[in-house]
Amino acid sequence: MNHRNDKNIKATLTEKAAKVQQDLQESAGQAAQKARSKAEELAEQAHSKASHLTDQAKEMADDLAQHAKTEASATYDQHKKQAADQVDKIAGALHQSSQDLRTHIEEPIAHYADMAADQVEQISGYVRNKNLDDIIHNVRELVRKHPLLCMAAALMVGLFLVRFPKGTQR
Incomplete structure (x- = not known):
């Protein structure tokens, strides 16, 4: 009987060991599944945050570009009258030169100087009005x-x- 008890004890221990092994495998599988789920969740959160940061960076870049454009436009508007006035002075000097050339009987050259002065005046008007x-x-x-x-x-x-x-x- 002792031998039979030993066999029963051995069988019981074997069953319990198999049950513990099965429980450990199930626990390990569940832990692995939880780890995968948590990793997927963290990856999704990281992707979401990266996407959000990218959107913020794009928005900031757009804002900066718009601000720079506005500043450039304002600076241009402040200085365009001065620039147009300077171009007008050049046109006036060209007209004066053409008059001086006419007094020295250089009519063909004076004509070209007048044409150049007219073009410079057009540039002045363009700068002033655009x-x-x-x-x-x-x-x-x-x-x-x-x-x-x-x-x-x-x-x-x-x-x-x-x-x-x-x-x-x-």
Whole structure:
């Protein structure tokens, strides 16, 4: 009987060990599932926060761009009258030069000086009457339609700006 009790005890212990093993496996499976669920939840929260921060950054960038545009427009408006007045002075000087040329019997050259003065006056009126958005739009259109002409003009202006100070120093 002792042998039978030993077998029963052994069987009972084996059953209990199997039950403990099964319980441990179930607990481990549940813990793994909870960990996966928590990881998915945290990943979703992180994605949501990142998306929110991205939206905030875009909004801030848009606000800054709008502020910069408003400031540039205000600065342009403050200085456009001065710029137009300076361009008018250039036109006046060209007209005066054409008159001086006429007194020295240089009519063909005087005619070209008057034409240049008229164009400069048109530029003055354009600067005086257009807002910054209109000018930017028109410049973009001009560059889009005539890129080589604009590059050549930019080169000429650059050369003039480099040479002009050297010429006035002599």
